[in-house]
Amino acid sequence: MISFISQQLVLSRQSRSIVAFQAMPLLWENLAAQLDSVRAGGGFDYSAWASPAAAPLQGSREERLKIALNAIKDSGNTQMIESLNAALEGREASFELPPLESGPEAFLKTLNQKAF
Secondary structure, eight states, rough: HHHHHHHHHHHHHHHHHHHHHHHHHHHHHHHHHHHHHHHHTOOOGGGGOOOGGGOOOOOOOHHHHHHHHHHHHTTTTTTHHHHHHHHHTSOOOOOOOOOOSSSSHHHHHHHHHHHH
């Protein structure tokens, strides 16, 4: 009786693995068909979202940089202003960044500040 049950269990496992093995090509075929239908559908037309104000700027690089500089001149973003001025002058931007503490002492100091 026990050997009969064990044989049935082995057969049951084998039949499940056969069914799973037979189902795998069907899954891959289904995936391939879905991908083909997506590819055949064509791309999405994003032009409906574009507004006339979002049209790409025309003109030379220098003109576009000047337009960008005029747009952010009053923003107070000194790094952006310096970057645009440097690009217009053909030089590398120099940023005056504040010194930052580093090392274990700085880490422990920030932990102490967060604790209170």
